[in-house]
Amino acid sequence: xxxxxxxxxxxxxxxxxxxxxxxxxxxxxxxxxxxxxxxxxxxxxxxxxxxxxxxxxxxxxxxxxxxxxxxxxxxxxxxxxxxxxxxxxxxxxxxxxxxxxxxxxxxxxxxxxxxxxxxxxxxxxxxxxxxxxxxxxxxxxxxxxxxxxxxxxxxxxxxxxxxxxxxxxxxxxxxxxxxxxxxxxxxxxxxxxxxxxxxxxxxxxxxxxxxxxxxxxxxxxxxxxxxxxxxxxxxxxxxxxxxxxxxxxxxxxxxxxxxxxxxxxxxxxxxxxxxxxxxxxxxxxxxxxxxxxxxxxxxxxxxxxxxxxxxxxxxxxxxxxxxxxxxxxxxxxxxxxxxxxxxxxxxxxxxxxxxxxxxxxxxxxxxxxxxxxxxxxxx
Amino acid sequence: xxxxxxxxxxxxxxxxxxxxxxxxxxxxxxxxxxxxxxxxxxxxxxxxxxxxxxxxxxxxxxxxxxxxxxxxxxxxxxxxxxxxxxxxxxxxxxxxxxxxxxxxxxxxxxxxxxxxxxxxxxxxxxxxxxxxxxxxxxxxxxxxxxxxxxxxxxxxxxxxxxxxxxxxxxxxxxxxxxxxxxxxxxxxxxxxxxxxxxxxxxxxxxxxxxxxxxxxxxxxxxxxxxxxxxxxxxxxxxxxxxxxxxxxxxxxxxxxxxxxxxxxxxxxxxxxxxxxxxxxxxxxxxxxxxxxxxxxxxxxxxxxxxxxxxxxxxxxxxxxxxxxxxxxxxxxxxxxxxxxxxxxxxxxxxxxxxxxxxxxxxxxxxxxxxxxxxxxxxx
Numbered sequence: 001x002x003x004x005x006x007x008x009x010x011x012x013x014x015x016x017x018x019x020x021x022x023x024x025x026x027x028x029x030x031x032x033x034x035x036x037x038x039x040x041x042x043x044x045x046x047x048x049x050x051x052x053x054x055x056x057x058x059x060x061x062x063x064x065x066x067x068x069x070x071x072x073x074x075x076x077x078x079x080x081x082x083x084x085x086x087x088x089x090x091x092x093x094x095x096x097x098x099x100x101x102x103x104x105x106x107x108x109x110x111x112x113x114x115x116x117x118x119x120x121x122x123x124x125x126x127x128x129x130x131x132x133x134x135x136x137x138x139x140x141x142x143x144x145x146x147x148x149x150x151x152x153x154x155x156x157x158x159x160x161x162x163x164x165x166x167x168x169x170x171x172x173x174x175x176x177x178x179x180x181x182x183x184x185x186x187x188x189x190x191x192x193x194x195x196x197x198x199x200x201x202x203x204x205x206x207x208x209x210x211x212x213x214x215x216x217x218x219x220x221x222x223x224x225x226x227x228x229x230x231x232x233x234x235x236x237x238x239x240x241x242x243x244x245x246x247x248x249x250x251x252x253x254x255x256x257x258x259x260x261x262x263x264x265x266x267x268x269x270x271x272x273x274x275x276x277x278x279x280x281x282x283x284x285x286x287x288x289x290x291x292x293x294x295x296x297x298x299x300x301x302x303x304x305x306x307x308x309x310x311x312x313x314x315x316x317x318x319x320x321x322x323x324x325x326x327x328x329x330x331x332x333x334x335x336x337x338x339x340x341x342x343x344x345x346x347x348x349x350x351x352x353x354x355x356x357x358x359x360x361x362x363x364x365x366x367x368x369x370x371x372x373x374x375x376x377x378x379x
Numbered sequence: 380x381x382x383x384x385x386x387x388x389x390x391x392x393x394x395x396x397x398x399x400x401x402x403x404x405x406x407x408x409x410x411x412x413x414x415x416x417x418x419x420x421x422x423x424x425x426x427x428x429x430x431x432x433x434x435x436x437x438x439x440x441x442x443x444x445x446x447x448x449x450x451x452x453x454x455x456x457x458x459x460x461x462x463x464x465x466x467x468x469x470x471x472x473x474x475x476x477x478x479x480x481x482x483x484x485x486x487x488x489x490x491x492x493x494x495x496x497x498x499x500x501x502x503x504x505x506x507x508x509x510x511x512x513x514x515x516x517x518x519x520x521x522x523x524x525x526x527x528x529x530x531x532x533x534x535x536x537x538x539x540x541x542x543x544x545x546x547x548x549x550x551x552x553x554x555x556x557x558x559x560x561x562x563x564x565x566x567x568x569x570x571x572x573x574x575x576x577x578x579x580x581x582x583x584x585x586x587x588x589x590x591x592x593x594x595x596x597x598x599x600x601x602x603x604x605x606x607x608x609x610x611x612x613x614x615x616x617x618x619x620x621x622x623x624x625x626x627x628x629x630x631x632x633x634x635x636x637x638x639x640x641x642x643x644x645x646x647x648x649x650x651x652x653x654x655x656x657x658x659x660x661x662x663x664x665x666x667x668x669x670x671x672x673x674x675x676x677x678x679x680x681x682x683x684x685x686x687x688x689x690x691x692x693x694x695x696x697x698x699x700x701x702x703x704x705x706x707x708x709x710x711x712x713x714x715x716x717x718x719x720x721x722x723x724x725x726x727x728x729x730x731x732x733x734x735x736x737x738x739x740x741x742x743x744x745x746x747x748x749x750x751x752x753x754x755x756x757x758x
Contacts (some may be wrong), residue, residue, distance in 0.1 A: 046688035046697060078684055078709075113681025114709070217685050288667070289753060296754030302492025304458055306596050309425035317424060325578065330457070367754075368747040374668060375675030375746075 005156040006136065007163050007186035009033060009228030014134030014142035017125035019111070019118070020073035026122060027128040027142035028094075029068040029165075029182055035226035035340060037065035038195040040202050042219035049087040050107040051218060057091070060104040063191040065224050068182050069094055069129075070143050070274065071122060072167070072262035074111040077217040082116065089119040094126050099256040110167065110180055110218050122315045143167045143180060146373070148256055153248035157241045160187045166206075166249040168256075181206060181221040181249055186229035187238055188203055198223050205246035206277060208361040209254045210285040221246075254288040254362040259369020262294055263360065267349040271357035276313045281361035283311035284350065289367030294346075299337035301329040308350060324348050384533045385515065386540040386565035388412060388607030391510030394519035396504035398490070398497070399452035405501060405573030406521035407508040408447040408453075410669055413483060414605035417574040418446035418640040420579050421598035427456035429486040430467040430597060440482035442570040444603050447561050447618075448473055448508075450501060451546070457568030461495065468498040473505050489546065489559055489597050491523055492548060511659070515542065522546045522559060525752070527635055532627035536620045538610045539566045545585075545628040547635075560600040562587060562735045565608035566617055574594040576618040577602050584625035587662040587740040590635040600625075606691050611735075632693040633741040638748020641673055641728055643741065660740035662690035663729065678716035680708040687729060696732040703727050 009032045012220075017026040039058060041051055058065070069090060076083050086108050095102040109117065132138075140150035144167050151166040160271055168179035202221050223242070233241070255263050266285050273278035287307040293300045301322050308320065322329040325347055326338045340346055385649035388411045396405040413510050418437060420430055437444070448469060451599055466486050474481040488496065519529035524548050530545040568576075596662045602621070612620070633701050634642050650656035663669055666686040672679045680701050687699065701708040703719045719725055 021544060042692070044685060044688035045690075045692070045694060046684055046699075075681075078681065113684065217681075217688060288749075292750055292753035295750065298754070302454075302457065302596075305425055305492065306423060309423035309596060311424075312422070313424070315424060320425075368750045370667075371671055371674065371745060371747045371750060375672035375677070 005154045005161045005163065006134070007161040007228065008193065009186060009226045010184045011134035012136050012139035013129050013134060015125045015128050015132065015136035017071065017121045019071050019121055022136065024138060024142035025071055025073045026125050027070045027139040027171050029139065029184055030130070030182070031066055031224055031226040033226055033228065034064040034066055035224035036189060036191050036194050037063050037106065037222065037224050038191065038198045039220060039222035040198060044217050044218060045221070046078065046217050048109060048218045048290050049079060049083035050076055050109045052084060053087040053219060054092060054171055054220070056104060057103040060196055061101060065103055065106050066098055066100045066104040067094060068099055068106040068108065068224065070108040070144050070180065070182070070220060072110050072116070073108060074115055074117040075113045075218050076109040076117040078114040079116060083136065086119040090122045093123040097126055097130055105118045106222055108180055108218070108220055109306040110143065113217060128199050136165070140165045146258060151249055151252045153245045155241050155245050157237065158233065160229055160233045160238065160241065161185060162245045164242055164245040164249050166253055168253045178290065179206065179216065179219045179253065181246070183223040183242070183245060185223065185225045186227065187225050188230065188232040189238060193235050194223060194225050197242050198236065200239055201243040201246040202279070204243055208281065208359065209250045210282055210361065210363045223237050223256040241336045251362050252313070254364050255272070257364035258373045259367045260364035261344070263345045264294055265347045266361045266362065266363060267347065267360050268352070269349065270352035270354055271313065272315070272355040273357040274359055277336040277357040277359035280308055280311040280313050281359045283307050285361045285363035291363065294369050295365035297338055297341040299329055299334045301326065304350065315352055315354040319353040321351040322348065335354065384535040384542065385513070386542050386607070387561050388565060388605045389542070389563045390513035391515050391518035392513060393509050393517035394504045394507050394511065396450065396500045398450050398500055400479055403517060403521035404450055404452045405504050405508065406449045406518040408518065408563055409509070409601065410445055410563070410603055411607040412607065413443040413445055414603035415444050415568060415570050415573050416485065416603050417570065417577045417687050418485070418599060418601035419577060421595060422656050423596050423598070425457065425596050426752055427454050427488060427596045428458060428462035429488045430599060431463060432466040432470060433485045433487065433599070436482040436484060440480060443482040443483055444475060445477055445479045445635050447485040447487065447601060449559065450496070450560070451488040451489050451522050451524050453488060453494055453496040454492045454597050455488040455496040458495060465496050465498040468503045472502040476505055476509055483574060485601055487559055487597070487599055489522065492596065498536065498743065512553055514543070519544045525637060530628055530631045532624045534620050535569070536616065537612065539608055539612045539617065539620065541620055541624045543624040543628050545632055546642040547632045549613045557710065558585060558598050558632065560625070562602040562621070562624065564604045565606065566604050567606040567609065567611040568604045568617060573602060573604050576614065576621050579618055580622040580625040582657070583622055584629040587660065587738065588629045589661055589740065591740045614705065630741050633743050636743035637752045638746045639743035640723070640746055641744040642724045643673055643743065644726045644744060645740045646726065647731070647738050648728065649731035649733055650692065651734040651739070652693070652736040653738055656736040656738035657740065659687055659690040659692050660738045662686050664740045664742035668747055670742065673720065674744035674746050676717055676720040678703070678708055678713045683729065694731055694733040698732040699732040701727065
């Protein structure tokens with residue numbers, strides 16, 4: 001499954017460091033030269049140690065990074081000063097091996113909260129990570145927790161290559177609640193443009209899938225651009241290409257929702273603005289009543305209207321149309337709508353007559369499987 | 380189950396008007412004289428017709444009401460102009476029978492969204508409602524939808540009686556998503572004081588139970604004070620008495636959560652302010668990951684910390700303590716904590732070291748039963 005278009009100058013490796021009971025649990029993304037880097041971090045007010053260290057490193061290095069080091073199986077969150085020391089130790093060790101500054105290392109963790117992470121296990125595995133054979137699949141498997149499949153997406157446009165990895169279930173998991181994504185590209189691009197493109201793409205991809213409304217202590221999306229292609233794409237072209245990769249990854253996360261049986265694309269039209277359309281879309285896509293209706297193939301449009309109203313966005317019209325595929329739901333043919341809802345994939349379109357704002361969000365249904373997965377986990 | 384302390388000058392009656400397939404579905408609260416009235420309405424931007432009519436009536440009558448007319452089985456929501464006409468017709472008919480102004484009638488509906496409500500069935504039932512024998516139990520049953528038991532609470536303090544009714548499951552139901560509460564009292568109290576007391580009590584009761592994050596098109600809490608006791612209580616005393624009745628009702632709603640098997644009192648201490656404590660409490664109590672952990676008796680404190688962080692409230696300390704009953708959870712005795720979590724009722728206390736703000740919220744666990752109830756309903 002290795003992508004055809006691996007960006008020039010990058011490698012992706014993985015190993016089993018013994019952080020999980022078994023399997024790949026440590027991954028490395030390595031650039032052969034310093035890369036311009038940007039990242040979007042969790043808004044959770046209890047950020048994990050690696051989030052704090054990476055945020056500091058980004059600013060200290062002037063947004064230049066050589067490598068991303070990620071472990072699964074332990075979030076290194078809520079571990080206080082010791083957690084910070086462990087993250088810094090791993091960063092220093094990798095920097096020593098690479099002959100770069102520790103501030104050029106981006107570190108990330110996902111897994112159980114509140115258990116000490118062994119710096120020794122991570123450090124011992126670093127040499128084999130550095131010398132390992134590049135494999136996008138192996139790296140993507142090393143960052144999985146409750147994911148049921150690895151998540152990789154790639155693109156080449158006019159000689160610029162972008163490769164992205166993600167982990168995360170459509171609904172986030174106890175103690176492994178994290179949504180991570182790492183993207184590498186060989187485009188020539190400066191920091192301000194890269195940061196702007198990343199934020200634009202993240203809003204329209206990872207921030208447009210709904211999980212269960214929780215944000216984790218460890219969520220992060222980071223991008224490294226090493227310029228190895230020698231090509232400097234137009235900002236709009238690069239942003240579109242990045243958004244495409246991020247949307248592909250985000251949709252695989254929604255499809256892999258814990259216990260999910262259906263995938264839904266939700267289009268909001270006629271909102272006062274694009275941002276407000278996205279707010280409404282997220283409100284609908286997050287509603288447990290909407291998600292259980294989708295599970296039960298119930299064309300219960302009252303739940304959709306109530307969820308739109310629950311978003312808090314003021315609308316100038318109370319006219320509302322709702323379509324599933326091409327079938328109108330409000331005062332429409334509910335039997336036909338119900339048939340459409342039985343499919344594994346569906347598209348619901350909500351038209352609000354309050355402006356030209358538009359957004360697309362993605363979600364999954366809400367099943368007994370979610371309850372079982374999350375109730376049965378025992379610390 | 381009729382309360383010992385029925386406020387003077389009020390009666391509560393009920394009948395089967397044929398709105399539901401069977402059973403009581405129409406209730407009337409009637410004061411023998413005009414009563415001072417205050418209400419808190421849903422923040423949903425698609426309020427149902429009865430919400431619009433009652434809001435207008437309250438302001439047109441100068442906050443004086445003679446009666447509250449409530450039906451279950453049909454929300455009269457998303458019915459456009461016709462829905463408004465139906466609500467107004469019912470109001471006019473009742474006003475004619477009572478010989479008062481239509482603006483002195485408060486009207487409320489709960490049930491399926493988007494289906495026409497028959498004004499005729501409601502109007503035909505009004506004479507028997509007016510002449511009926513007072514029964515708090517019958518009235519409370521007439522406003523039930525998915526509730527598994529009727530919800531009534533009462534109090535007498537220094538001669539002032541307060542009687543409250545509520546309906547609503549701890550998690551709100553498809554098409555019957557509504558939380559309603561009606562409170563009557565024979566206290567002598569002016570509008571501004573009554574309104575202030577109601578808002579204070581509602582914040583600390585109905586707004587402190589979590590449902591699934593959705594607000595309905597029909598939610599309302601209304602109070603009528605007819606002064607028939609001749610007693611004018613001190614504002615603080617009346618507010619405390621009202622809060623007590625509202626908290627009793629709110630807790631019964633949380634206990635009656637759809638599919639719920641456990642009841643949780645969640646105390647937040649050491650927040651920057653009381654309001655922020657309540658925001659944090661609601662964030663924790665609403666988290667599906669927390670609610671499934673409670674269901675699974677999993678002392679998984681990482682989920683609680685993540686939910687606190689997810690509230691968006693800025694804390695000056697990252698010190699946090701969590702107790703279940705008297706057992707510390709963070710780095711504490713998890714086996715003992717797990718034992719406590721197996722109980723049907725538990726108290727979780729979160730101490731934040733960031734101020735003197737404090738709040739109590741109530742919630743229930745999240746089980747497969749919720750999914751089944753909400754997925755199996757078919758329009």
